[in-house]
Amino acid sequence: MDIEIRKLTPDLAEDYVHFFDITPHSEIPDSDDCKCYCVWWCNEDQDVNNIDNLSSKEKRRNYAIQKIREKKIQGYLAYHDGKVVGWCNTNTKADCLKCYCWRRLMRDVPTEELATGIRVKSIFCFLVAREFRRKGITKLLLERVCQDAVDDGFDFIEAYPLKEYMNEAKDYMGPAGLFKKYGFTIIEVLFLKLQAMAYGTDKVYIENLCPMKNWSGLSGLPGLEKTAAETMWD
Numbered sequence: 001m002d003i004e005i006r007k008l009t010p011d012l013a014e015d016y017v018h019f020f021d022i023t024p025h026s027e028i029p030d031s032d033d034c035k036c037y038c039v040w041w042c043n044e045d046q047d048v049n050n051i052d053n054l055s056s057k058e059k060r061r062n063y064a065i066q067k068i069r070e071k072k073i074q075g076y077l078a079y080h081d082g083k084v085v086g087w088c089n090t091n092t093k094a095d096c097l098k099c100y101c102w103r104r105l106m107r108d109v110p111t112e113e114l115a116t117g118i119r120v121k122s123i124f125c126f127l128v129a130r131e132f133r134r135k136g137i138t139k140l141l142l143e144r145v146c147q148d149a150v151d152d153g154f155d156f157i158e159a160y161p162l163k164e165y166m167n168e169a170k171d172y173m174g175p176a177g178l179f180k181k182y183g184f185t186i187i188e189v190l191f192l193k194l195q196a197m198a199y200g201t202d203k204v205y206i207e208n209l210c211p212m213k214n215w216s217g218l219s220g221l222p223g224l225e226k227t228a229a230e231t232m233w234d
């Protein structure tokens, strides 16, 4: 199958939103509530207490176009026959600590390494059109993310898969087995079923992070209670 991976650029914004318009998510396929347009993962400061502006499908669609133009939503699109069939949301970790999903779900992810100047690329989300699943599209997206991250001078690439594969909906951050195949190593087992995995060309990151086992979580960032985040994977 002929698949082309393209980096998301402002001129592809309409392709992006059209993909979300017509691509059902997994669990409640026809629900507009599920049309996220992947706006919750980006390098924008999103106040979790004031998200009414993203409360409808239309608002999220418009917001996505705006944030793609501002390069705040970043990632890669998979094209087949001129149409988008897959998406990977990936961005610079240091820039994304105040987006809605980071504040809500990622408070247990270590961030201390950022203070040392280490540059980390975070992989947040995948969505592949249902009829194109299990054809290696997520693999192709991941390969391109890794290749560009190396070319762009990132030191490490980080992903946050569930510890074990659950199902197509819950594994939206990418299946752990996939990252293992590509040499990602577990750096931290987080709450419940989530874990952080990192990939790097040397062991500096792992060695830096290992002494941080007593790390106590994000401080100073407002966020929902941990129990709310935990329920996401129940």
Ligand SMILES: CC(C)(COP(=O)(O)OP(=O)(O)OC[C@H]1O[C@@H](n2cnc3c(N)ncnc32)[C@H](O)[C@@H]1OP(=O)(O)O)[C@@H](O)C(=O)NCCC(=O)NCCS
Binding pocket: 025, 026, 027, 036, 125, 126, 127, 128, 129, 132, 133, 134, 135, 136, 137, 138, 139, 140, 165, 167, 168, 169, 171, 172, 174, 175, 177, 178
């Ligand atoms: C999870 C998802 C991204 C996987 O995409 P995909 O393109 O089908 O994955 P690939 O074909 O590249 O498979 C890569 C690896 O992932 C794992 N994997 C993917 N789908 C799997 C499944 N259904 N069961 C078990 N393992 C699976 C396997 O390890 C696979 O490697 P293998 O084929 O060599 O065994 C896809 O199922 C999906 O889009 N789900 C919906 C996610 C969603 O709702 N996103 C929006 C959230 S807001």
